[in-house]
Structures are given as C-alpha cells and as structure tokens.
Amino acid sequence: MNRFHVKHSIKEITVNKNILREARELYQKNEPLLESYLDELLDWNQKINLVSRSVSRETVREHVVHSLIPVVLGLMGDIEEWIDSGTGGGLPGIPLSIVLNEKTFWLNDNVKKKVMAVSGIVDALGLENVKTLPKSISLVGLKTGTGIVTKHAFKIGDLLRLTKKKPWKKIIMWKGIEGAKEEIKRIHSNIECTLYSFNFGEEFYEGKGLVVLEK
Numbered sequence: 001m002n003r004f005h006v007k008h009s010i011k012e013i014t015v016n017k018n019i020l021r022e023a024r025e026l027y028q029k030n031e032p033l034l035e036s037y038l039d040e041l042l043d044w045n046q047k048i049n050l051v052s053r054s055v056s057r058e059t060v061r062e063h064v065v066h067s068l069i070p071v072v073l074g075l076m077g078d079i080e081e082w083i084d085s086g087t088g089g090g091l092p093g094i095p096l097s098i099v100l101n102e103k104t105f106w107l108n109d110n111v112k113k114k115v116m117a118v119s120g121i122v123d124a125l126g127l128e129n130v131k132t133l134p135k136s137i138s139l140v141g142l143k144t145g146t147g148i149v150t151k152h153a154f155k156i157g158d159l160l161r162l163t164k165k166k167p168w169k170k171i172i173m174w175k176g177i178e179g180a181k182e183e184i185k186r187i188h189s190n191i192e193c194t195l196y197s198f199n200f201g202e203e204f205y206e207g208k209g210l211v212v213l214e215k
C-alpha cells in the first residue's frame, strides 16, 4: 500500500471574499446571542485564560466569524452530531451551536477548568443543544457518523492518531495552510483531504484555511 496515499487525493479549493461576507451576514442574523457569547467569554477570560488576555473584542468577534465559515461553505449539513475537540473557550463549537441550533455539539477539552468555564458560558446562554466532555479526545467514545471540528488545537497526524479506530465521518480543522500541507505529507492513512484556502484580502485570514478529512 502507498504510505502517502492521502497525498494523491488532496483537493485544493480557494475560497473567495463572498464567503466571508456571507459568514458576516450569518453573524448579523444571530447577533444578540453571539454578542452575549462575546460578553461571557471575555468575562470568564478575566478568571481563566481562555483566549489571549490582550485580545480585543473586535478580534474575538472575528474568531467567531471565522468559526462560522464551514456553515456557509455547506460543509456541516450532512451530520447531526459534532464534537469540538480542543474547544478552549468554546471556539468554534459555541458559535456553530448557536447558528446550527438543531444539531448537537459536544465541547471537548482535556483541561477541566476550561470545560468548567465553557459549561458556565453554555448555561448563561441557555444553549440546550450543547454538552461538555472534560477529557482527552482519545478517551471519548464517538457514535458512528459523528463529525469533529477543531480550531488550532492539533496537528493533523496527532488528531488522527488520537481518534484512530473511532467511527468519525468527517473532520474539519481550522489551520494555517502552509503548515497543514506539510502535515498532510506525513499522513499514512487512506482518507480524502480537501484544503480550503481563504483568499479574503484581510490580514486576520492571511495564510489561514480549513482542512476537511473524510473517510
């Protein structure tokens, strides 16, 4: 078997600024709850380090818009249950759970005090479709057909090792594109990989994109 099989099934797609505009429109449609999330996140961040302490509200708002991009790309409709692994302060899982409120989201992190903080945020926002999992993703029992979202938390090979033999259907990773390309070269599994590179002409999104893995 070809050790680098995945290399031959990589698709690359450039994502243009219309998608960012649509993600911002989706933010606006859900603004009251998403702004309440910013309030809660910044409040909890005073007590527990969830995002950089020096980060502005505007930048955290952009992380929320960034979290919504797979929705406007149509990447999430086919799966009902998602795990956000390495959620930290709830990114991307909480924004996704707000705009896709008919789906179930499990917020997973192996640092228990971060999960305690996101539980507090979820309760304050009254999100009934969100649950938490305070343990390593390697110890999480996944249901067949579950999706995984994860933003700047794992190297691709590490996440695949930690979830080996688990019946996930799709993994969406928020990554730097150049690093992701290097990581993909080292993967030995027979999976389909699509790289979405953002071409938005804005500094925040420079070099960023999504990696989508499917079995």
Ligand SMILES: C[S@@+](CC[C@H](N)C(=O)[O-])C[C@H]1O[C@@H](n2cnc3c(N)ncnc32)[C@H](O)[C@@H]1O
Residues within 6 Å of the ligand: 050, 051, 085, 086, 087, 088, 089, 090, 091, 092, 108, 109, 110, 111, 114, 135, 136, 137, 138, 150, 151, 152, 153, 162
């Ligand atoms: C850089 S933070 C990213 C947080 C968030 N996704 C964001 O974009 O703001 C990475 C997170 O992954 C978590 N993490 C690391 N290894 C993990 C594992 N094996 N299982 C679950 N979470 C893990 C860390 O505790 C940390 O909160």
